[in-house]
Amino acid sequence: MTTKLLALIVAFAVLVAVPYWVPGIYYVNVGSQILFYAIFALGLNVLVGYAGLVSLGHAGLFGVTAYATGYMLQLGFGHPMAILIALIISMVSMAIFAALSLRSTGIGFIMITLALGEILWGLAYRWISLTGGDNGLSLKTRPAPFGFSLSDANTFYYATLVIFLLSLMAMAVFVRSPFGAALMGTRDQPRRMNALGYHVWAIRFYACMFSGLLTSISAVLFVYYTQFISPQTLALTASAEVLLMVISGGAGTLLGPIVGAALVVVVKTVVSGFIERWNFLLGAIFVAIVILMPEGLVPGTVRLWRMAWRKRPSPVTRDAEAKS
């Protein structure tokens, strides 16, 4: 337990110090990207990892928030108002998408979310009066909460870090809570959960809303980071990319999606500067993960670590420890 606490403190210190130890502004921006994509992946992990519902349309909701923020700013709203309205629109959209998708689970759920994502992508592409079509929407400024202008890369990084840490804490509380336990129960034995008195559909619905909230928060950070939104953001490849973050890092774990997000963003931005065929590299990495650690990087590393040190306790000693 103390080693865990120590690791947390070290990780926190490393994250806070990022602007001081990375070689330049470019890398601070990479750090911001990792953090908001990590929030996105944490949100998707609520469904993929803890609810057992694989969504291939999450980039659609991400896009709804991003476009809504951009459009509200174009209409002349201030930043706080624009963000608030965008989040409300996103939550209403998520409720509708959840009501449609939760008619099914398994493959059916994947296909419905995929279809919804494609519809949203089509709308972004064709509804030119609202979205600007292929040209997208540009945001002229970033907000300046409490007098800190987020136009500065370091300030933006710290704002993202604060929101990231809050999201991570929310996730940590969520997975230990009775509701989190109920959600994981519906993932493993939905029929049994129903017989035990749980409203399986409602539990999944609320999980969708929580997942959608994290997704939308990350989308607000994204759209202020790039100050630009185009239909590409909603494409199927974007949904698949976040799903890969979750699965490669370790679905159903707290830290897995963060590691996955870091992996994908680093390969996409930093490594792509050195290797032209970075897509190929990313694919090769995923194949290696699937072969060596099918459960994902985080649980896989833990497993290898235990094997290396032979720290895996036998059931008998574990019970004895639990008793004492």
Place this chain on the structure above:
Amino acid sequence: MSALTVTNLRKAFGGLRVTNDVNLNVEPGERRLIIGPNGAGKTTLFNLITGELTPDSGAVHLLGQDITNVPSRRRAHLGMARTYQIITLFARDTILHNVTLAQLGLSPARWNPLIDLKRQGHFVEHAQAALDRVGLGHIANRPLAQTSYGERRRVEIAMALIQNPRVLLLDEPFAGLSIDERRDVKNLLLAIPRDVTIVMIEHNMDVALEFAERITLLHFGEVIVEGNRAEVVADPRTREVYLGH
């Protein structure tokens, strides 16, 4: 007032009538055994009673209340609990967590996303007590995946008992158990107080007959014989379709 009443219950899958005009009346505190050859519709009858299947016609009353149109999750809150013939447990979690989930299902706390479940002392204590009751207290923190089949059967029963049911439906609680394990489970069931009504499906006649007061024999979805232990065993139709000569 009866604990459980089933009136003219019918269910067909396509042309196959699996429950054909079944009537059942179980008194409070009664121990009822339901027997019948494979495919007689015993588990289907359970699924109709618990609401996991919707009947084509007929009615189910629990403690005098018509629950025919009550969703199955609500029936747990009204005092009905069941175990499954095919064990359906949470394999990734500990035994203690399995039982805690059963308990949580009836608590308003199940919607709470903010508290730490492991720190809710009363949940942990209750779950531990329920496991002590079925003789699994010493391995409460063992992952379910590392338990034996007989232990899992007892976890199923602990999960049903912790919900404090008024009517308990047991679907083959002795299936696949060794002689020793059967004796343990039988003693466990005999210790359940009389304010719990028990309806049990079972094939192990030696243990089941000892336990049951009244017996219902199902065959092709119909009740053929019903009565007390001696009557049903002596009935020639029981010998013909079930016990054999």
